[in-house]
Amino acid sequence: MSFWETITGSDLTREWKAFEVRAAALPADYRAAWEQIKAHLFAYGDFTGRNLTPIVDGALGLLEETAADGQDLQDVLGDDIAGFCAALAGGQGARTYRDRWRAQLNRNVARKLSRLGG
Template structure:
C-alpha cells in the first residue's frame, strides 16, 4: 500500500468491494450471518476500519468454507 492509497482509502474501497462480491456468492442464510458479523464488529474498529480488514477476511473465509 502506498501513501496515496492510505490517505484516500482507495485500498479499503477495493477490499470492501471484494468482500461484498465474495459475500454475494454465499447462500442466503450465510449472507445474513455476514451482515450480523459486520454489524457487530464495526463498533470495534478505528476511524478508518483498516484494523478490522483481516478479521473480516477471516470471518468471510470461514463462512465460505462452511458453505
C-alpha cells in the same frame, strides 16, 4: 500500498468491494449472517477500519468454508453472533470505539479539572 491510497482510503474501498463480491456467492442464510457480523464488528474498528480487514477476511473465509462443506450455520456461529464477533475482535473485554472515546473524554476532563484545582 501507496501514500495516496492510505490517505484516500481507496485501498479499503477495493478490499471491501472484494469482500462483498465474495459474500454475494454465499447462500442466503450465510449472507444474512455476514451482514450481522459486519454490523457487530464495526464497533471494534479504529477510525479508518483498517484493523478490521484481516478479521473480516477471516470471518468471511469461515463462512465460505462452512457453506462449501454444507455445515449448519447455527453449529458454526452459535446463537450469539455479537459474542462471536466480540471473540473475533479480541474477547469479551475488547474495547469498542465508544470505550476509547469515553476514556479520552475522561482524561481530558480530568486534566482540565486538575488545572482548575491546582
